[in-house]
Amino acid sequence: MNSMKKLFSVPFICFILCGTIVPMGVIAYYGLTDREGLFTLKNIMEIATVDHAKALGMSLLLSFLATTICLILAFPLGLILKDSKLGKKGFMVFLFILPMWMNFVLRTMAWQVLLEKNGILGGLGIINTPTAVVLGMVYDYLPFMVLPIYNALVKIDNSVIEAAYDLGADYKRVLFKIIVPLSVPGIVSGITMVFVPSLTTFAISNMLGGGKVNLIGNIIEQEFTASANWNLGSGLSLVMMIFIVISMALIEKFDRNGEGNMI
Amino acid sequence: MALIELINLSKSYDGEKVLDEFDLSIKENEFITLLGPSGCGKTTTLRILGGFTKPDTGRVLFQGEDITQLSPNKRQINTVFQKYALFPHMNIAENIAFGMKISGKTQSYINDKIKYALKLVNLSGFEKRSVDSLSGGQQQRIAIARAIVNEPRVLLLDEPLGALDLKLRQEMQYELIRLKNELGITFLYVTHDQEEALTMSDKVVVMNKGYIQQMGTPEQIYNEPENAFVADFIGDSNIVDGIMMEDRVVKIFDHIFPCIDEGFGKKKPVDVVIRPEDIIIGKVGEGIMDGEITSNVFIGVHHEMCIEAGGFEWVAQNTKSYPVGTKVSIDVLPENIQIMNKPQSEDEEAISLEEVLGEENIGEDNE
Ligand SMILES: Nc1ncnc2c1ncn2[C@@H]1O[C@H](COP(=O)(O)OP(=O)(O)OP(=O)(O)O)[C@@H](O)[C@H]1O
Ligand SMILES: [Mg+2]
Numbered sequence: 001m002n003s004m005k006k007l008f009s010v011p012f013i014c015f016i017l018c019g020t021i022v023p024m025g026v027i028a029y030y031g032l033t034d035r036e037g038l039f040t041l042k043n044i045m046e047i048a049t050v051d052h053a054k055a056l057g058m059s060l061l062l063s064f065l066a067t068t069i070c071l072i073l074a075f076p077l078g079l080i081l082k083d084s085k086l087g088k089k090g091f092m093v094f095l096f097i098l099p100m101w102m103n104f105v106l107r108t109m110a111w112q113v114l115l116e117k118n119g120i121l122g123g124l125g126i127i128n129t130p131t132a133v134v135l136g137m138v139y140d141y142l143p144f145m146v147l148p149i150y151n152a153l154v155k156i157d158n159s160v161i162e163a164a165y166d167l168g169a170d171y172k173r174v175l176f177k178i179i180v181p182l183s184v185p186g187i188v189s190g191i192t193m194v195f196v197p198s199l200t201t202f203a204i205s206n207m208l209g210g211g212k213v214n215l216i217g218n219i220i221e222q223e224f225t226a227s228a229n230w231n232l233g234s235g236l237s238l239v240m241m242i243f244i245v246i247s248m249a250l251i252e253k254f255d256r257n258g259e260g261n262m263i
Numbered sequence: 264m265a266l267i268e269l270i271n272l273s274k275s276y277d278g279e280k281v282l283d284e285f286d287l288s289i290k291e292n293e294f295i296t297l298l299g300p301s302g303c304g305k306t307t308t309l310r311i312l313g314g315f316t317k318p319d320t321g322r323v324l325f326q327g328e329d330i331t332q333l334s335p336n337k338r339q340i341n342t343v344f345q346k347y348a349l350f351p352h353m354n355i356a357e358n359i360a361f362g363m364k365i366s367g368k369t370q371s372y373i374n375d376k377i378k379y380a381l382k383l384v385n386l387s388g389f390e391k392r393s394v395d396s397l398s399g400g401q402q403q404r405i406a407i408a409r410a411i412v413n414e415p416r417v418l419l420l421d422e423p424l425g426a427l428d429l430k431l432r433q434e435m436q437y438e439l440i441r442l443k444n445e446l447g448i449t450f451l452y453v454t455h456d457q458e459e460a461l462t463m464s465d466k467v468v469v470m471n472k473g474y475i476q477q478m479g480t481p482e483q484i485y486n487e488p489e490n491a492f493v494a495d496f497i498g499d500s501n502i503v504d505g506i507m508m509e510d511r512v513v514k515i516f517d518h519i520f521p522c523i524d525e526g527f528g529k530k531k532p533v534d535v536v537i538r539p540e541d542i543i544i545g546k547v548g549e550g551i552m553d554g555e556i557t558s559n560v561f562i563g564v565h566h567e568m569c570i571e572a573g574g575f576e577w578v579a580q581n582t583k584s585y586p587v588g589t590k591v592s593i594d595v596l597p598e599n600i601q602i603m604n605k606p607q608s609e610d611e612e613a614i615s616l617e618e619v620l621g622e623e624n625i626g627e628d629n630e
Binding site for chain 1: 313314315334335336340341342344346348349350351352361362365366409410413
């Protein structure tokens, strides 16, 4: 029995080794050494330069905006989906998930074409601005917010909601005292799943920001490709990882239930 | 005047009639129990009264005012749900405080009430516990506590003691009745435990398939079941075919039994109900029919015995035990024989609307 269990765990151990520990080690190695292979903190400290700090700040700001907008859109949507009739429910969820199955680059490119000077929505004049980047983030990652929130909402037992009404609660109170607290685990995973990819993206800012909106993701990408400076790229990646861990810890503070559906 | 009137309620789910022209009137401070088999529409009736389900037709009156369309939070009614429905993200004290906070009670009043209610349901000191950490029976009692602290005009209880053991159930039955008398709350109680219904209620409503089968005091329901369904559902009964030969004479399995019923006509087929405890067991030849004991089980105070007589297995209860195989006779006192008309059709199984309303009106005129 025990040896069977050990046997089953072999693939996972391999995965963790090859997929997590080794790459992390390599990044940490590059990030903490210079081109000669000597230990240095210079790559880490690079984040303090004006350009890099500005990019990081911009990344944090835009992904915060995108996450907030997604949350504001997804929560009411989840409520509507929860209350709609059974057959319609599945179909509506399907409609919102559908774009997820389309290629990510294609989806973003579509917005590029739409927002371009000569595009259908060119009149808005938002191409190559932070607004366009946020729009792209929201469009690309909204389903990742909708799904966990919807799942948390449908899991709420209707009789609990009825009990709240029974005890005299009006809709506002039911919403804020019952529904929202009970969907916190879904909200937390939704936030995680939108915030983290938004923070690290470079494709969206490349296509919709036209090089004018420089996010930390773009800078890291350039270090690896154009500048071929793996050490600096890895160093900045490490810094970003720290930021993600900090934001996750902050979000987790709100997850009173602590059901462990983080990341 | 009646506090609550349910008038002509009908409800169907997927074309299936769950309630059919259901009428019920509840007086202030009355303890009414809905009793019936699973799926007969008890919960549906409560949900309509609580405001969670809208009837297809019919009206709900509260003090003469139509509240059929009123939302649940505006009704002076609280419910103890069959599925408890406690708030999983709140501790026990927060659960109980929920309704009182909404009605704007002071914190010290709320704290006192929580203490009082927890004591009442035998769970003192559980304030800080989480819902998850409670057993089913404990959750059920918290659900009762959460409802009663609001002192509603009407309390709806959907099998509120179903998850409790016998002793605790009896304790809680006693507490609920005390509560009703102390606070003057009107109770509408749902159960499928007939003993509970008979011991607690002022009035029992026996339901089947969305119809009221019989409505009356526990004594009436037990002693004078109006049809075979009620007789069968309330307590153990021997329900046999008989022929009413003339007034006060019924023939059962070719044996003549004297009884006290009149007005059924001559040579009329009827249903005869005889309670097990009313069967008198005697020596062969002493009673009306002779038979043989075929089984004997001790069920507490009594021995429950089956007696094969006239081709029917009679169930009899007696404090005296007769071994299996004993030849005995059976006899029944005339007043213990209950004669009922055979139902002509399914519709007649339910007592007709007029009859119910007629009785209600008479009862009210007298007051
Ligand atoms: N929301 C619903 N949708 C479809 N059918 C329903 C719904 N609610 C109740 N029913 C049906 O209506 C009938 C009566 O249900 P109800 O819950 O009133 O029974 P009950 O008397 O409370 O039974 P129990 O003693 O098992 O609780 C059942 O056949 C049930 O399947
Ligand atoms: Mg029920």
